[in-house]
Amino acid sequence: MRLRKKWWARPELEQNNKVIINPSESKGKWREIFGNDNPIYLELGCGKGRFISTRAKENPNINFIGIDLKDEVLVCALRKVEESEVNNVKLIPLEIAFITEVFDEDEISRIYINFCNPWPKKSHNKRRLTHNRFLEKYKTFIKPETEIWFKTDDKDLFEASQEYFKESGFEIKYLTYDLHEADFSENVVTEYEEKFTSLGMKTMFLIAKLNV
């Protein structure tokens, strides 16, 4: 279901210090912003925020940043983060194509990509968040040996992504075509995952690690 554009979303985001409205001003300063040296994990396309708020609550010694393009979903994520009473999350309204303007070398220690748009048309493939065009951007700010955790219900995207990762110098450390039946205990079910699972679709999952 499409969310209607909500006129109040931007003011609600702007008045909360968990939301970084001008993130390029924070490039190279994320440790200062969190006020500690804990590792920083990114979620790209965080949607309504169940994943990031759960992960942050479970891992108080990790800092989390959620990015999403849409104010109206980011506001739902913000409310979920507030309900979770965590202080280790920041949210950024951003088109991920501009991500290199926001993070500096070695600032990020893990990336999560959950149920990103599959962009099935060949001419649109390069918009996929796992496409080499994006992986090369991520490589400018992730630490050596950083892992990207990637989940999807889309088999074409999943299989193409395995190639994108390998071509960009990542090693696939873990891979399953059926995460819910796999022996993997750390899963946090996202909003989309719940929806697709209820429709009988399998969640595919991999961990790709940057080789240095």
Ligand SMILES: C[S@@+](CC[C@H](N)C(=O)[O-])C[C@H]1O[C@@H](n2cnc3c(N)ncnc32)[C@H](O)[C@@H]1O
């Ligand atoms: C299919 S939803 C998945 C949301 C959530 N990760 C989940 O699993 O429930 C994809 C989300 O990514 C966001 N998104 C897609 N492309 C993006 C981009 N290029 N930059 C920022 N956000 C993007 C959308 O606004 C949407 O909230």
